[in-house]
Amino acid sequence: MPYGLCNAPGTFQRLMERIFGDQRFHSLLLYLDDVVVFSSTFKQHLERLESVFSRLREHGLKLKLKKCHFFQPEVKFLGHVVSASGVSTDPDKISAVRDWSTPSTVAELRSFLGFASYYRRFVQGFARYAAPLHKLVAKLQPHPNRNRMGRNATLRDHWDWGCDQAFNTLRDKLISAPVLGYADFSKPFVLEVDASGLGLGAVLSQEQDGGPRRPVAYASRGLRPTERNMDNYSAMKLELLQLKWAVTDKFRDYLLGTKFTVLTDNNPLCYLRTAKLGAVEQRWAAQLALFDFTIEYRPGVCNKNADALSRLPAPPVPVSMDEITSGIFVPAEIKSVVVSPSVEIQAIDACPTRTRANLQLLQAEDPVLKAFLALRGCRRCRYHTPAG
Incomplete structure (x- = not known):
């Protein structure tokens, strides 16, 4: 090559x-x-x-x-050290962070944030420490209709005590990053979630070898501008958004096809079965119906991991068109689809999902679609009939 x-x-x-x-x-x-x-x-x-x-x-x-x-008892792979004890950051890579000087331009600050974001799964509360730095980058980024200096802009006149504190704290957190455990898909996961007016937080953990729960990954993000409007997002809706984001977006590869427990400090979320959901909540519930989980209530004083992550001020997240989906089809071999549904899975069937076979059967029974399918079949036969 x-x-x-x-x-x-x-x-x-x-x-x-x-x-x-x-x-x-x-x-x-x-x-x-x-x-x-x-x-x-x-x-x-x-x-x-x-x-x-x-x-x-x-x-x-x-x-x-x-x-x-x-x-080898341990190997280095893509900037990580993989060993029997778990996954940790590469000391050779992290040593560069220890000697990283304070950024003087936007380009240098972006370089540091890009490097640090690669290891964000090891830092609990990454969004909190990086928020002032992201805010500074957004302030100085070039804009077609505004006179801004761009990526070569100097930070001397904009770097304040808050930015310096965030940079030093984030650097120290990366140097002392913990060792994350391996995901054992033969054992159930525990997902701790919490939402606040500042952001969303989640911690994925698992009990291994009879010991205490060990974190597998951390996740947090800030709220979008529309999500900060409390007139449209009640506490229940915000907690459901947090659950949907953590399960279907952030930890989908871990949780799809496995059974897990959700711990939340929002008691109404445990009664999702009898709750009256709006159109948006029903769409979120339909996406969650693909997963096999139970919801347990835990007071906020005991939900410290996810609660701390959700209250970290983070930069607003832009809306992505990839999140607007009309439906999801899952292969039949996925275990979470074929196992007996739990109470919580039945609880969120206000907008149920259907398999491809069910949709084809319902389309064939519908009088309008039946005529349309027959017409389409005749056209296909006419177009594919060989000339005599």
């Missing part, structure tokens, strides 16, 4: 996924030419290595021995 081509990384990644697609996330991790083979026993590791070597040999790919490391 020649270097310098703009489509070279994507092409090579597709090649590697074609070779190891069935083994990815099952016995190995894959990113371009970095392949991490993992296993739980020595014998299993030998078998998986032999399988990898066989695939490479079959497709004519070669390995450079000096770049290979075998039987």
Whole structure:
């Protein structure tokens, strides 16, 4: 693969996924030419290595021995250290943060925020510490109708005590980032959620090896301008928004197909079954119907993790068109669809989802759609009938 081509990384990644697609996330991790083979026993590791070597040999790919490391207790992968104890930040990468000087231009500040955001899952309350810095970048960013200096603007006249405190605190938090646990999909997850007038917060954790719950990831974001309007967003609606965001957007890959428990300090959210929902809430409930979970009430004094994240002032989040969806179809093999629904799943069927087969059956029984489908079928037959 020649270097310098703009489509070279994507092409090579597709090649590697074609070779190891069935083994990815099952016995190995894959990113371009970095392949991490993992296993739980020595014998299993030998078998998986032999399988990898066989695939490479079959497709004519070669390995450079000096770049290979075998039987390592921990490895560095994409800026992270992966070991038996969990996932942590790469000390070599974080050492650069320790000596990072105070940014003097917008470009330098953006560079720091981009680096820090890559490790935001390790920092509880990342949105709080980064909020003054994001606000400063938004203030100095170029605008077509305004006279602003842009990315090369100096920060000397705008850098205040709050920005300096945020920069130093965020840097210290990255240096002392905790080790996050691995997600064990054979065990249930616990999702702690909370919302406030400042933002949304969530903590995904799991009980492992009989010990206390261990955090798997942190998440938080600020409210959009429309979400800050308390006339349109009641406390119940804001908590439901937080639940929808955490489950369907932030931790979807973790939670889809597994059973989990939601802990909230909003008692009305536990009665979602009998609540009278508006059109927006029904749409959110329909998206949540794909997941298998139960909701438990926990007082706010005991919900400190998510509560602290939700009260962190963060920059407003712009509206994305990707969030406007008309419907979601899930393969039948997803476990959360075929398992017996829990009470909470039945509780949010005010706007139920239907499978593709159900929709086709209902369309065939509808008198209007039935005539339309018959007309479309006749046209297809006419267009595809071979000439005699």
